[in-house]
Amino acid sequence: MNSEQVIEVRGLTKKFRNLTAVDNLDLNVYRGDVFGFLGPNGAGKSTTIRMLLSLIKPTSGEMKIFNKSIVKDRKEIFSKVGAIVEKPDFYLYLSAYKNLEILGKLSGADTSKKKIMEMLELVGLEKRYKSKVKTYSHGMKQRLGLAQALLHDPELIILDEPTTGLDPQGMKEIRDLIIYLSREKGKTIFLSSHILHEVELIATRMIILNKGKVQVEGTVEDLLKSDKVSVTFEVDNVQEVQNVINESLWKESYKSTFKNELKFELTKDEITNLNKFLVEKKIAVSAIVPVRSLEDYFLKITEGGEK
């Protein structure tokens, strides 16, 4: 991990009258990170992104991007930031090409036809570049949103739910594009998403936010590794296995039985150890199915069952 901080947030708070949308948030995003920003609806993700992009003013706290103050060095910072905030909205009465040209000029980007068409090709909209955006589907607008965020070749890309409204193929393409931008182009990506599987696949570090407060922060790998996973062991003789388990320390991890499946809650390391234990006891295990993912973890965290 690169130690150069791209985003640094300290004690960020936003209050709307009686509602505290973001509560004393601390955040660090390092160069090269694909930073997953997770949380249920109303957790304060979009409010945080809007504050980072100076669309709304924080009640208190400090934010720095590229080690510069968002308030004082706004122009310099935003020339190196590309963003999609919630759903991408455009001038519906203008073509995709014209929208990109306008937004590119505002960012000081190269707005030559070649460059704009390159961007449209990147997101698969080159054939519809003359069409007015009002004729675009939500998924197409989402792709155009990505194109406008990348047009000026930003160092930091802030994406708020970038795959919303896309079909599975489109979601995969965007995911692949994010991975490409991170690994091949060295971009730092701040990714807010409600599709947790997506974050699990592409994020290097993440934060889970709930009710405006940080619940957990760390690398995706560590967060999953340290947490217990729900695992199903498929065996031939369930009764025999239950007896063996009950006489061992594994009984504390045992949860339930359904047909020929025994369910355990285990860490990743424990899965290997339990399998080894069963093999030593000459028990044939036909399958090990981990059913625990970041989604379970996320739900557990946001429901307040775990901290």
Added chain:
Amino acid sequence: MITLVIIELQKIFKKWRTYIGFIAIGLLAIIVQLALYFTGQKLIDSQLKNFEQTFIMVGNLFNGYFIAHLILGALIIHVPFLIVLVGGDLLAGEATAGTYRMILTRPVSRLQVITSKFISGFIYVVLLLAWLAFLSIGVSLIIFGSGPLLSLGNGIVIIAENDILWRFLGAYAFAALSMTTVICFAILFSSLVQNAIGPIVSTMAVIFVFLILSALPVEFLQNLRPYFFTSHMLQWDNFFRDPVNYSEILKSTWILLAHIAGLYLITTYIFIKKDILS
């Protein structure tokens, strides 16, 4: 800033509502010209009836300048209705479309954005009035020919042909100032809401309220009347008096400029402080 203004103008002129004003003015000017073409001589005869015994009228008084002056007087009071259609949408339109998020996350300051909106609004006003000038002066001169200008306001004033054009120029420049004040009100209201209908209705309401307050025979209101912007909007007609009352024009100019500056500052303050939640 120039790039921002060009972008704003592109956005304005890509919207169909922008052309409502141009179409309306075009239609009204043509209707007035056609009506006067057929019945205008009667109008001028009836207006001059009382003066015929005292003065000898020579030359073509029913000419393009007379028609142009008549059209300006008839239409200028309706131009605010057309201007607010665009002015009311300048900021509220961005909020409705959600495009604030797109433009305000660029390396441009909010001050630049709002200033470009005001400048492009002013350019729209100037273009609309230039269109009115072209139709009322240019087309009228082609149809009705040239001649001295008969101005029927406070009494009768006949202005020599070589003394007319600069008066129209002054009148239109002043009208641009008045209409800029109107569009500034529309932009202010536009910065407060997320729908263009509100600013359009509010601006028209402000104009009506000030006109009504000006007309009420209440001493307190009569004392305030010189400070109402609506009292100064029709000062353009002073350019067709003889002699022209420059001190009155200058005073009205300052008052309208003060309104424009005040409205710009208030709108800028609101816009810079605004949380973009749309």
